[in-house]
Amino acid sequence: MSISSFLQGRAADLRYIEAAARTIGDVAEGMKIVVEKSTVPVKAAESINTILRANLRPGVNFQVLSNPEFLAEGSAIKDLLHPDRILIGGDQTPEGQKAIKELCWVYKHWISDSKIITMNTWSSELSKLAANAFLAQRISSINAISAICEATGACVSEVSHAIGTDTRIGSKFLEASVGFGGSCFQKDVLNLVYLCESLNLQEVANYWYQQVIEMNRYQRTRFVRRIAEKLFNTLTDKKITIFGFAFKKNTGDTRESPAIYVCKHLLEEGAHISIYDPKVNQQQIIEDLTHPDIMDKPEKVLELLSFHTNPYSASERAHAVVICTEWDEFLHLDYKKIYNSMLKPAFIFDGRKILNVDELLAIGFQVETVGRRTT
Numbered sequence: 083m084s085i086s087s088f089l090q091g092r093a094a095d096l097r098y099i100e101a102a103a104r105t106i107g108d109v110a111e112g113m114k115i116v117v118e119k120s121t122v123p124v125k126a127a128e129s130i131n132t133i134l135r136a137n138l139r140p141g142v143n144f145q146v147l148s149n150p151e152f153l154a155e156g157s158a159i160k161d162l163l164h165p166d167r168i169l170i171g172g173d174q175t176p177e178g179q180k181a182i183k184e185l186c187w188v189y190k191h192w193i194s195d196s197k198i199i200t201m202n203t204w205s206s207e208l209s210k211l212a213a214n215a216f217l218a219q220r221i222s223s224i225n226a227i228s229a230i231c232e233a234t235g236a237c238v239s240e241v242s243h244a245i246g247t248d249t250r251i252g253s254k255f256l257e258a259s260v261g262f263g264g265s266c267f268q269k270d271v272l273n274l275v276y277l278c279e280s281l282n283l284q285e286v287a288n289y290w291y292q293q294v295i296e297m298n299r300y301q302r303t304r305f306v307r308r309i310a311e312k313l314f315n316t317l318t319d320k321k322i323t324i325f326g327f328a329f330k331k332n333t334g335d336t337r338e339s340p341a342i343y344v345c346k347h348l349l350e351e352g353a354h355i356s357i358y359d360p361k362v363n364q365q366q367i368i369e370d371l372t373h374p375d376i377m378d379k380p381e382k383v384l385e386l387l388s389f390h391t392n393p394y395s396a397s398e399r400a401h402a403v404v405i406c407t408e409w410d411e412f413l414h415l416d417y418k419k420i421y422n423s424m425l426k427p428a429f430i431f432d433g434r435k436i437l438n439v440d441e442l443l444a445i446g447f448q449v450e451t452v453g454r455r456t457t
């Protein structure tokens with residue numbers, strides 16, 4: 083089962099998982115191993131089991147295993163072929179252990195034994211939520227440090243390099259940004275928070291909520307506030323060009339993309355937004371920005387938006403360019419040409435700290451980058 087597991091409010095919406103369990107119950111014959119690959123709240127396997135057992139037909143039996151997926155978008159095939167580990171959780175009964183062995187056999191075709199970890203079902207389900215929470219926490223931690231850097235003159239890239247060379251900390255997932263996005267980090271941390279609340283562990287719930295979710299929101303808001311301040315505290319009728327709408331490079335996925343929230347704030351201030359993304363299509367952007375959770379006046383949004391198929395036309399006569407996604411092609415654009423076509427002073431706000439600040443300053447840009455004071 084590798085299917086949708088959205089949130090409804092702050093709790094997981096298990097409607098699709100339940101529906102799939104019922105479908106399996108309806109059609110399965112003989113002995114079946116049901117593998118839960120979706121990211122689910124702890125004890126979801128129990129719900130699946132209950133549904134399957136309540137609909138058991140003669141001669142049919144099930145074992146439910148938890149086998150969470152750890153691939154990241156943009157590197158799915160590499161992650162499939164070379165995962166850090168495979169996690170399989172199952173019942174501690176002989177039948178459960180037999181099912182675990184069967185699934186291990188599938189993975190052993192391309193993954194070494196040492197990378198396959200087996201455990202009980204609840205540990206496996208919780209490990210997936212905990213892994214995403216730890217990854218998101220690292221980003222929120224370095225983003226919190228980026229705020230101190232901007233206020234003091236320290237540089238977040240230097241700080242993250244310095245702390246990342248400590249092998250106990252490690253260098254991955256320490257890139258400060260305009261905030262993390264994607265379909266899973268926020269959903270899974272909120273899932274963990276909900277679990278803590280339902281277990282009456284309010285302090286633990288607060289810990290994850292404030293450290294990770296609130297810091298991520300703060301980072302996005304702080305970035306937009308910086309744009310407004312630098313543009314003389316007025317955005318009405320200014321043209322702002324957004325480079326990148328996907329939640330990260332090498333994907334066209336926009337779920338929970340920080341660009342949505344950056345655009346929302348800019349649109350609320352009356353800015354005209356022109357958007358260029360190499361992979362995300364116009365219809366997706368319109369759907370994201372006119373969603374009732376984002377903007378309450380969709381007709382106003384459409385008046386203020388324009389879409390471009392190349393970055394040069396997108397930035398013509400713009401007051402500012404804002405980098406929201408770290409696409410490689412943004413590293414190699416002709417920024418002199420972009421500068422010449424923009425209104426002056428021409429601003430670049432780099433929400434991914436990918437551009438060469440000194441080169442941009444030499445061209446004449448006013449440059450603002452996450453985690454660094456440049457002007």
Ligand SMILES: NC(=O)C1=CN([C@@H]2O[C@H](COP(=O)(O)OP(=O)(O)OC[C@H]3O[C@@H](n4cnc5c(N)ncnc54)[C@H](O)[C@@H]3O)[C@@H](O)[C@H]2O)C=CC1
Pocket residue numbers: 084085086087098099101102105119120121122151152153154155265266
């Ligand atoms: N996108 C990612 O990189 C990762 C996703 N996950 C988890 O995997 C699960 C799926 O995620 P995505 O593929 O991103 O979601 P998605 O929304 O792109 O795809 C889910 C699919 O499930 C199908 N579906 C829904 N109900 C169904 C039912 N009753 N029977 C059959 N199919 C049904 C939907 O039609 C859709 O095609 C989620 O639990 C997510 O948290 C885990 C790791 C990585």
Ligand SMILES: O=C(O)[C@H]1O[C@H](OP(=O)(O)OP(=O)(O)OC[C@H]2O[C@@H](n3ccc(=O)[nH]c3=O)[C@H](O)[C@@H]2O)[C@H](O)[C@@H](O)[C@@H]1O
Pocket residue numbers: 121151152153154155156214217221254255256257258259260261262263264265266267329330331
């Ligand atoms: O459960 C999931 O769905 C998946 O969630 C993430 O994968 P994904 O969301 O595809 O992408 P990431 O590479 O983790 O990036 C998430 C967000 O964090 C941002 N990020 C990442 C790393 C970093 O150092 N800084 C940073 O801001 C990215 O730009 C992006 O917006 C995890 O990395 C996967 O292991 C997990 O399987």
